[in-house]
Amino acid sequence: MSALIELKRGGGDQFFVWFMVVICAFMVAMFGFVGLTLIGEDLGFGVIFIAFALPFAGLTYYVYREAQARSFVRIAINWQTLELRLPPQRSYVPQEKIETSLPLSSITAIECRAESFRQLGTTALQFAYSLVLDDGRRIVLGADRRFLTPYYQNAAGVISNNIKQPIRDLGLVEGNPGFLLVAGQTVPGWDAASLPPAVIQKRFKDEAFTWRIVSIVTGAALAIGAIARAFGG
Numbered sequence: 001m002s003a004l005i006e007l008k009r010g011g012g013d014q015f016f017v018w019f020m021v022v023i024c025a026f027m028v029a030m031f032g033f034v035g036l037t038l039i040g041e042d043l044g045f046g047v048i049f050i051a052f053a054l055p056f057a058g059l060t061y062y063v064y065r066e067a068q069a070r071s072f073v074r075i076a077i078n079w080q081t082l083e084l085r086l087p088p089q090r091s092y093v094p095q096e097k098i099e100t101s102l103p104l105s106s107i108t109a110i111e112c113r114a115e116s117f118r119q120l121g122t123t124a125l126q127f128a129y130s131l132v133l134d135d136g137r138r139i140v141l142g143a144d145r146r147f148l149t150p151y152y153q154n155a156a157g158v159i160s161n162n163i164k165q166p167i168r169d170l171g172l173v174e175g176n177p178g179f180l181l182v183a184g185q186t187v188p189g190w191d192a193a194s195l196p197p198a199v200i201q202k203r204f205k206d207e208a209f210t211w212r213i214v215s216i217v218t219g220a221a222l223a224i225g226a227i228a229r230a231f232g233g
Contacts, residue, residue, distance in 0.1 A: 005162075006076040007155045013148050017067040024060035028053050062182060065089050075141065075155045077162055080104050090142035090152075092117060092126050092181050098139060104163050106134050110156050113170035113194070115143065115187050116203045117177040122213070123206035124181060129156040129167075130190060138190060146211065172200045 031053035039046025069089035076083040078101075086098040092115070109132040117124045126143035129152045133139065142152040160167050171194025178184025195203070 004076060004078050005158060006074070007151070007158060009070050009073065009149075009151055013151070014070060016148070017063065017070055020063050021060065021067050024056055024063050027056040028060055031056065058182065073142070073151075077104070077158065082107070082159065084139070084141075086139075086142065091128060091140070092124065092143065092145070092177075093175065093185050093187050095140050095142070102133070104159075107131050107159065107163050107165070108134050109168060110160050110163075110165060111168045111170055111190065112153070112156060113190070114172040114200070114203075115175045116172055116195075116207075117175045117181055117185065118203075118206070119177040119180065122210040123203060124177075124210065125172075125203065125207045127153065128187075129153065131159070146207075170194060172203060 031049050035046045035049030035051075035053065037046075038049065066089055069087040072085065072087055073090060074083065074085035080103060081101050082104055083101045084098055086095070088094050088097045110129065111132065112127060112129045115126050115128055117126075124145075126145045127150070128143040129141045131139045131141065141155055144150040144152050156167055170190070173188050173192050173194060175187040176185060178186065194200070
């Protein structure tokens with residue numbers, strides 16, 4: 001085994017998430033600027049655009065926290081030791097911050113599962129990976145989400161190869177989205193039973209439909225912003 005195997009986020013993932021921070025901030029600035037420009041001429045119209053800026057402001061903060069977390073996460077194997085630096089923002093559900101080193105021999109199992117969150121007719125999925133230690137503790141590595149390189153899947157695979165243990169697939173569980181996956185979201189314990197295969201298949205179809213709707217809404221928002229700028233100018 002190599003003396004050091006360090007698993008880093010790909011440059012594309014880093015660029016993507018920081019690019020999303022810029023896009024979200026731009027949307028806030030655009031709707032805010034148009035709203036303030038129009039508010040003197042048409043109070044109702046101006047307030048509507050300022051109201052559009054508010055959810056994007058919250059989204060900007062959330063994505064910024066995500067970007068910071070991805071920049072500082074570290075999973076490395078140094079000889080027979082696993083070194084972890086795991087920020088809280090590594091899944092839709094906040095996790096315990098972890099910075100530790102532990103012997104590879106203390107890992108007795110690696111487990112993965114899909115976690116589904118449904119709210120307001122939408123479905124979001126993430127794919128979570130965790131380690132079970134010989135003292136009964138569990139360390140959640142993190143969860144991979146749409147449009148990103150499967151970082152935690154890759155990390156679990158490397159650890160699996162080094163400890164000669166397969167990754168156990170625990171199926172899919174239903175999580176509680178809380179408030180729009182921003183506050184109060186939870187998932188069942190890792191001993192929870194998986195949903196039936198037919199339900200799992202439906203969740204994947206629902207998520208694909210959700211992302212199609214998100215793409216349409218985002219495109220419409222950009223088009224409205226462009227029209228509003230032209231109208232305001």
